[in-house]
Amino acid sequence: MRAIQISEVQTLKPIEIDPPAAPGPGQALVRTHRMGVCGTDISCYLGKFPFFDFPRIPGHELGVEVVSVGEGVTNVVAGDRCSVEPYMNCGTCYPCRRGATNCCQNLKVIGVMMDGGLCESFLVRADKLHPSKKLTFDQLALVETLAIGCHANDRANPQPADHAMIIGMGPIGLATLEFAKFTGAKISVMDMNPDRLEFVRQNYGVENTIEFKGDGSELERMRELTGGDLYQSIVDATGNRHSMGGALNYLASTGSLVYVGITTDEITFRHPTMHKPEASILASRNALPGDFTRIIQLIEMGMINTDAWITHRTDMDRVLSDFESYTKPETGVIKAVISVCD
Template sequence: MWGYGVKALLLLGARDLRLEEVEEPRPLPEWVLIKVERVGICGTDKAMYSGTYKLLKKPLIPGHEVSGIVVDVGEGVSRDLVGHRVTTEINVYCGRCWYCRSGIYTHCPYRETIGITRNGGMAEYMVTRRDLIHVVDDLTPLQAAFIEPLAAVVEMIEMEPVKPLNRVAVIGVGAIGLLAIQVLKLFEPELLVAVSRPGSPKARLARELGADLVVDYQELSEVVKKDTPEGQGFDYVVEATGSSSGLEVALDAARPRGVVALKSTHGSPVSFDQTKAVVKELRLSTSRCGPFDKAISLLRKRMVVVDKLVTSEYPLTRGVEAFEKSFERDQVKIHLVT
């Protein structure tokens, strides 16, 4: 099935990740070939690796938080792109269906998703469609590899806006939680609280990046009682724990008619107290892929800091070790560097 030429990480099943030589991809008409510089390991990648998120393609080259250099182009694409640093959106949509014509291309029923249903960036080279790339020569490879997750945070706020002077809680201080803290801080909340597991080594980062207060799960109920109106909860709660238990914590922390924004894609079924959510009249908001242009603007203007979020770097050849490391408590974001 596979030829030879370039190194790639192939995921074949739960904790079955292998470094293999595969045939170098070639760009089709209107596609480009990218020499990958960096790719991040995200929560979805970890869930596919652990087996909680169903693997939709076997074998799969994972990875969708990518930065790299265009080294070749297919027919119909200007060679002026060669040599430029780019990142790529992950939804390869059809452009013809009702969803695409309505501007909802991320939900095109005929789409392929880079790193999930088609091969992604955990390889020396990858291909993507010309209209999906963004040229980001003015960003570092590290910054460019954060555009996709930052765009997902922007989408969360576009789907359910936060208001100035809201009291906000971010539950979970992984990469998405720490990006959310920074973006939410721009809206000047009355109070911004980060919630971590007891003894989390990542709590320090949450403080550095803008949280007014960092507490653990056990302390959260006291903060709700003391620091929210009538002790009833936060206006806006972000659930970014990456676990199936996070939703119930978020429901408890939100005030009546508050917002609970869900960002975890752990792949596991979740049960929650629906009666509580209905009685409190909560708005549950879900979101995933977002606007790359706005994420790029935030990075260019230095309104969001990402360098501190990379806690480990590994060469592609140590990909299995990198994935195992990503489950350790002190890790925020691990980058594979080619």
């Protein structure tokens, strides 16, 4: 069976693997139709993601079709179109017992810590499948990205009329924006790339955009937008240590800063920068099962429109040559989607 593996740093390799066995109790056999390429996949490919080991079949943003199910499975049937919740938690550790399945001490994320969906078919726990009778495979492949943003926004918890800012307008920043806009907060976004800011203005109607130049002009713009108060909640979706350390400078007194981007580097700041405003620094990791259910419903209701997200497409043949371009900001990629099976 055909699959594609990240075999070493910056190397994609086509491989043949054995077809999966029949699903056992609680399992489903699924066929991969679409895989979304996200920042995690890019970081894994570049050798920068802390939880990734080579070689690995990537693929955790997936739109799949159920082929068959094992004994005891009742939530899906053959033929169902589903999004995959890729976080394989143990269910018994301390965070799992508290409902924080996203932080399981024994967590295995498919496509990162175990082989993922960039193959024709694979076995998965059926309880990790979220079906929809309405969504396309493209839309289902975007649900996981949206779930990361949904959870990050919940962690930031912006309130109506608060000034809230999202830093980094890649897919995770955009996903966070999708949910921040439901809160009634006054939203600003910041990025180094003016094209991404224009994308946000055109597709989301957000006028409070800030181009980061590193010359202090961004802070002046923030004070102008907030009447000098700065931001009660900030989500940093960059994964850049300089941005993550500097974000405290933009926080209002008693505000919250959420890190959803991941870096393997040290993040540094002077303690008074955090202490003086009595800041709260939070992390946001993965997402929760309820986030997937909520997002599918919102897309089905037309409250989230994913049409503008997919800027690049490829397939199993072309991805070997196309993937490198997705690592380069100048290509203008927001979200690339791989057609695996049609």
